[in-house]
Amino acid sequence: MEKLLNFINGEYAEPSSGQFLDNYNPSTGEVDSLVADSNEMDMILAIQAANKAFDRWKKRPLKERVDYLFKISELIEKNADALAEAESRDQGKPVSLAKKVDIPRAALNFRFFAGEILHHKEVSTDVDGKLLNYTLRQPLGVAGLISPWNLPLYLLTWKIAPALACGNTAVCKPSEFTSRTASMLGEIFNEAGLPPGVCNIVLGRGETAGQTLVSHPGVPLISFTGGTATGEKILKSTAAHFKKVSLELGGKNATIILKDADLKKTIPGVINASFLNQGEVCLCGEKILVQEELYDEFVEKFVEATKAIKVGDPKDIKTFMGPLVSKQHYDKVTGMIEMAKNDQGKILVGGDRPDLPDDLKKGYFLNPTVITDISNCSELHQTEVFGPVVTIQPFKYSADAAKWANNSEYGLSASIWTESLTKAHKLAQSLDVGTVWINTWLNRDLRVPFGGFKHSGQGREGGEHSIDFFTEQKTVSLQL
Ligand code: NAD
Secondary structure, eight states: OOEEOEEETTEEEOOTTOOEEEEEETTTTEEEEEEEOOOHHHHHHHHHHHHHHHHHHHHSOHHHHHHHHHHHHHHHHHTHHHHHHHHHHHHOOOHHHIIIIIHHHHHHHHHHHHHHHHTOOOOEEEETTTEEEEEEEEEOSEEEEEOOSSSHHHHHHHHHHHHHHTTOEEEEEOOTTSOHHHHHHHHHHHHHTOOTTSEEEOOSOIIIIIHHHHHOTTOOEEEEESOHHHHHHHHHHHHTTTOEEEEEOOOOEEEEEOTTOOHHHHHHHHHHHHHGGGGOSTTOEEEEEEEHHHHHHHHHHHHHHHHTOOBSOTTSTTOSBOOOSOHHHHHHHHHHHHHHHHTTOEEEEOSSOOOOOGGGTTSOOOOOEEEEOOOTTSGGGTSOOOSSEEEEEEESSHHHHHHHHSOSSEESEEEEEOSOHHHHHHHHHTOOSSEEEESOSSOOOTTSOBOOEETTEESOBSHHHHHHHTEEEEEEEEEO
């Protein structure tokens, strides 16, 4: 069976223990490859390789570093079809979505941060012509980059590109559920001529490989995207070494629809915000809040649009939703639907499995699910589902919508749908979240700060914020 291997110091390597994890294809429920189950020793080898490469990498002329990033971006584009198919096979997302979003975005991450670092400027201040202050930036060393399974290549490259652009070297730990595209990156790095050790990829479990990376004293910064509980563990593990840590964590995001929303634009937008990527986007709006006057009409049209969603083979161009990523995750999501039923929730559509051909019968498919009539205080309104399950609740005034949207430990994002931009702006001001979209969702401009309030994260990444994170800034004060 195919083995997905580590990429350390420019070479593919088996894990030192010889142990592998089963890697399931979520469409079939069958094991279709094996993933290196790396241990502490593998991770230490990767950290040593990255550490050794650091001194030369940080001294390379800026243009040279940037040229590598542009080359990697081109190679991702050249291999886009193979990468999209691999992403879909591992994660379950439709191939069409991976081709349209994940892979182009991975290529863009390298191009964007090459441009960002090329155009980066520092400031200087003059004090009466007698004192000149200016700032210098320097990379920190080995960056530990840990990513989740929902947007595997997209999110990993969002970290690799700025880390390398700033002159750090990197050790990456992708999710054990979706290691395939990360393992393919090694070939791309070698074809781009990236010097050995500059970017290493260690596959395996979080509690072994990941834990070694976050607690190793030779890794001064950690950029993590994943669940809030893991983020908390990482903060504790890194505290002893005062590491620089950026955390992009979970969310329980609201979609707020005001009574004057144009449903022609709103329904397709909210369908995307609810069910894109099987609802496995940290920014999906799981909690839909609709102003009373529009509630009945919205529910009727939204349910109709949900029923029209095609769930099935991710290779089929017409498929909008593939299977959930894993059996564990399928059980978690269906468990939350049961919780809603116990809370007297009314399932208007979904909650069951689609009827599929024999080869997909064991896959982790679930129909998009719409639930109403559960209390605002229900646990389902506080806990992230991270699947194709939304609740709809009515509200009277904008202030009520803000209250229920903010009623969770998370604070990642929200979307507001209305024709009144003044009302939307006021509502945006009252939401405790890192990103608010108005009449759109998931529109990302890589220059703007991205991150969460409360338990949704710590720090901001994107544009100059990533440069801030992946460098230390130094002030030099010169008496003239
Ligand atoms: P997870 O926290 O289980 O795993 C994320 C990564 O951390 C994996 O690579 C895993 O192996 C690793 N890991 C686990 N334990 C570790 C440890 N002790 N030390 C070091 N690494 C460890 O998350 P997941 O289930 O893969 O992803 C789903 C979560 O990610 C959801 O909560 C989702 O909202 C969140 N997410 C957030 C964003 C964002 O930008 N805020 C984006 C995507 C996903």
